[in-house]
Amino acid sequence: MEYLLVQDVALNSAPSYAALSKLQHWQDLPQCAEQSLVSQLQTTLDLQQQLNIMSMAAGKVLPLSSMQLKTSVGSFSASGSQPAEFEYRSVLVLNQQCLAEVTYHSEYAFTPLIQRELLLLESEWLFALRNALVVVRLQQLAMRDTLTGLGNRRYFDDAFNSATQLARRNNSHLALLLLDLDNFKQVNDNAGHAAGDEVLLAVANIMRDTLRASDQLFRFGGDEFAVLLAGQEADSAELVARRVVKAINQHHICQDYKVSASAGLAVLKPEQDKGQLFSAADAALYQAKNAGKSTVRVA
Template sequence: MSLQRLRTDFQFAVLVACCVIGTLGILPFIVLRIAAHEWAAAAVDASIVAALVLAFVRGWRGGNVTRIGRFVVVVITLACVASSHLLGLSGAFWSFPVLLANFILVRRRDALLASVALISTVVIDGRAFVTVLDRSMYVASASVGCALAYVFALRTDVQREQLQTLASRDPLTGVANRRAMDREMHIAVEAFRRHRMPVGLLVMDLDHFKRINDEFGHEAGDDVLVHFTRVVQSSCRAGDRLFRYGGEEFVLLVPGIDADTLRRLAEVLREAVSVRVRAGTRAVTVSIGGAVLQPDEDSGAWIARADAAMYEPKREGRDRVVV
């Protein structure tokens, strides 16, 4: 499970990397400090390693990565201040990897606060500097490093959000895709199990869509799909989520609804599609099957039941609703 998370969970992978690299980088200094009888500095280094190992174990066992990241940032920031106080300039050198780690592990705002606190405390303490020039050089170099780390974190967050959007959106219609649907259905099932929050599912399949492609061309078929999604989104509630399940099949996730209300919503959607969606001069119709989540169901059984309900209208002449 955790090996899979390393490939799919960016923040978890970053946390693990920081813990491993930090532990391997600091362990030799514990030995050196002990050999030099620098017991206080050795204790500081040992506390960092202990914190990193603890964070690694908690994260690997499924702990909250955001909270663990904050814990690590607090520990390494305080340890860097202590090292600067005990060792002078050689301890202050650790500020630079700590500044970078802060922006890797936590949100930019939290990282900026921790970094400003670190730089300010080291400067105010002053034991790392002999002259005013030393102090000024440290402030300048640490501030530049902090600014660069901030910009890097900002661009990384923006790029990751864009990639996540691309990975969860259908490029033709702009609605969420099957990957996003699987995630949202899992969340809905968990919410139902914990809070008994009712939730319904509609599976919608456009009737005779292959015939539309054959008669009017694939571009016209694409236009029908786009128009269909717009009609559905304008006819359902603000909190409902529409997904493209595959081809001409779509799924609507409807929270907070019972079977009767789900059936009425499905009829509204069916009628709206038949009135407003066209392929040339021909009306486009849709067959809809629905299911309200039951206590003993997982997401797979739930959508299978809704999908089976959708095939009943197909057998009975299409342009119908079964819930």
């Protein structure tokens, strides 16, 4: 069976939807209810909203305390989800393509009759779910650098705007790190673009390994990278920046090609907007390049 969107769920954890036509009392579910659920699901391509709609419909079959959806584009929980004693898992399959795994929790047992009713409801979700997953996947691809898989400039602009707004609202710290590779142009000119790609991939992996999972990492194009460090004060953000630059400078691939990194760091100040924060980090990067490269400067 081809796995379209979810790679890591077992298809034997729930009946195949090919068996739906063999279920008794298929017509027991009122047609108007089917149309009502389908029409609700078709009003949105937002996975969270679709899950909330399904949770309300499933709650009419059996009171639920929790409902989760696991897909290759992320995991989602229905509004108000809470753990409970009984659990039932079902894999959603359309045209032999695994779309997602849904998990229900309830204080009541999932009898065969209840499971069948949930199966019927899920069958009404399949096409809307497939469409929503495709849209999310396309959106994610449009926000990613094709070589490194990091967020691209478009993704950065959205994330930077959200991060600065959140920092303002919560009165929390936010630092912006801009990083540029030294002598990278010579790699492309002398060793070819394949070698340049090797360096870029190595740098992306180094930064992933060095930074926290909560830090947001982007590649603007060429040899320019950016990192959003949420919750980092100036001193701790500078330590992170120096650790990243040191890791890049000491990596064997970068040393083989005589590539190093320079970085500029700025921390959001009360009087700054996002444009001023970016300009401050960019100016600090320019200072680092002029200071002999392979170093960090703080605005």
